[in-house]
Amino acid sequence: MNKLSLLPLAFFTVLVSFFVYRLVLIERGNMPKDIPSVMISKQAPEFNLPPLLKNKAGFKTADLKGKVTLVSFFASWCVDCLAEHRYLADLSGKGAVLAGIDYKDVSADGQVWLKKNGNPYDVIAIDRDGQTGIDFGVYGVPETYLIDKQGVIRYKQTGPITPDIITEKLLPLIKELNK
């Protein structure tokens, strides 16, 4: 055995240790596609959106004051939104106002979608042109933001929320923010 012929093995060993460590990180919930949001700990952007459902109130920045609010961006055209939709009901009455924002959608489509799949939201608005979404830093629905009583964004979930995220992240944080 000479040193040169050990080189490929040494290289491979280094590579494998990176892979192992990355998988350990995934195991701990740190996914490669999680990108830390620059909006965390910042004041939620200014917005004033019309209601999605007729004869209901719209949704604007001032509504955030004094309440813990969970803002969920969804759309009738989004497949993953349907996947998370059934879990949203688990969050109702747990100390946070559930606000839905129908993102870049046609009102009629959004209304039909809610009628078909149920409406867990306390307040629901439509962001027709996606401007509010852009201000929030949404780059793909579904995205969920947890906002405290002062209107500061405290948590962001990219992609669908799951039962694990609800019990491990959202509910404890809502509880803490309500103190």
Place this chain on the structure above:
Amino acid sequence: MIAELGLFCLILALLVAFVQAVFPLIGAARNDVALMSIAKPASILQFLLVATAFGCLMYCYITSDFSVMNVAENSHTDKPLFYKITGVWGNHEGSMVLWELILTIYAASVALLGGNLPAGLRARALSVQSMVSFGFLLFIIFTSNPFLRLDPAPLNGNGLNPLLQDPGLAFHPPILYLGYVGFSMAFSFAIAALIEGKVDAAFARWVRPWTLAAWCFLTLGITGGSWWAYYTLGWGGWWYWDPTENASFMPWLAGTALLHASAVVEKRDTMKSWTILLAIITFSLSLLGTFLVRSGVLTSVHSFATDPARGVFILALLIVVIGGSLVLFAIRAPSLKSGALFAPVSREGALLFSNIFLSAAAGTVLLGTLYPLFADVLNLGKVSVGPPFFNTTFVPLMVPLCIAMPIGALLAWKRGNLKAALRLLKPAAIAALVAVIIIAVVKTGTTSLIWAAAGFGMAVWILIGMSLGFAEQIHLFKGDLKNSLQRALKLPFSFYGMTIAHTGMAFLIVGIIGSSLWRVEKIQIMHLGETVKVSDYDVTLKDVENGLKGPNYTFSRGTFDITSGGKSVTVMHPEKRLYEMPPQSTTQAAIRTTLMGDLYVVLADTDDKGGYITRIYYDPFVIWIFIGAAFFAGGGMVSLLDRRYRRKA
């Protein structure tokens, strides 16, 4: 019942794989013919079992048996039959069964066609192949069982991603897998040779056809995927340097190096340990690609449902297969006696040169692909490595390779005459220079003019240089045409193959330069009757029909009149499709292909005010990319016909 039969076959195949992995190896060590001869029937039996399992899965898809979870998640009754069948490999579990099927196809082919191989080598190679197969069968049965039942069965399935419902993509995975799984055969032979401790010219000759076949399929597979991306994704791009693309491109680069290196082993009986290492690396890169794509350690536009548990299993498999073979390499490689050092100016010198640059290129792509992972793990932040990195590192590595290509082909084995080669290539150099000047003048003021001019010069250099090399081989300039013809007929197929494949490189360069540097893009909102000028074409939106029905989608169809200089050229009909299950929209670009360039029209969303968002591109020479790639694969196939690969031991 059929699903259970499928699973049963997979389990039986696992048992056969075990037998095939162990006994022929013992037989070869003891020189026991009876034990060695188990390899052949076992390979065939294993293939039949896996093929039956694959057939069972296909049956579940065709009959839309939604009590099988895999079918429920990926199929739908409304899907056309063709896509029900191709849906079998449009998901993780099914594609792993296809992977395994191809692994056994190669083993069975070696068992059936490898009659000219020495018994010991064949037994060992089939045994190693079966070890890999054993690992993958374990993986499928324990983490990716496609036959899991669902109770209660849903009324209908979730459907297949509409982007995958395309004839181009239907055949992309099987061909791609025939390529990079095919490198398993070169790997198995290399390990068998390491165990035997003997690598010689005959060995190189036996292994080469299997490497060539895999390489041809991989070339076709990558090209097919690129072609699919080009015409369905609606952005006119054909290569994105995405991790999944790189996962197939790295084995291709290493495999290309392997083909060149094994030629040296065959002719000069040297560079042995390097060639063995390349065979290991090439297949390792295939395995690595599978790991990267399916474990979720990297983000990619290609979404296989990633699962860390699978990641752990594949990583373990990687450690055993690659780690094990590298340990064996470290122990055995020093004892592989290589021939004497060779002259730098010679055919083998040129092939070594090609190997240095091809491996460096593969290494660059590996670094770029894994860099986001390294950065993430080392807490350097989340980065993505995009085309700029690959273009600035990869392209310069190709330059020396292209320059050397026609020269190397003219050098003789052992001792080449560089002066004579250069003298012969003088016309090619002059023509290349003329091409550079023409481009510099015609395209003056355009961006990246230096690259464009140099690229065209290079293409002309290769094209004329390779032609001159061929003319020299048949003594075309010596006046006697009849003699030349006779010589041409006597040339081995591998020489034709080499010339064809290298010529493909010239076409590829032209296509890449044209489409990446001179492309014209127009994105706008168009109203009916409006005209947009793109390059030399006037594109007029005549009509959009909405609400048309396809088999499992509704679609809008645009009608665009294309004129050039007042004369009507053609009418184009791009479509925008909205699939029902799963609800997703796709665009079907309308493309008018000519050798000079493609006109590419996409109908995207409406602005709800009577306008349509349209994207119109003119991509000069883009078809030459695919022609070039077809020449690569074609050259490989012609080479495969060479008589010397069928010679008896």
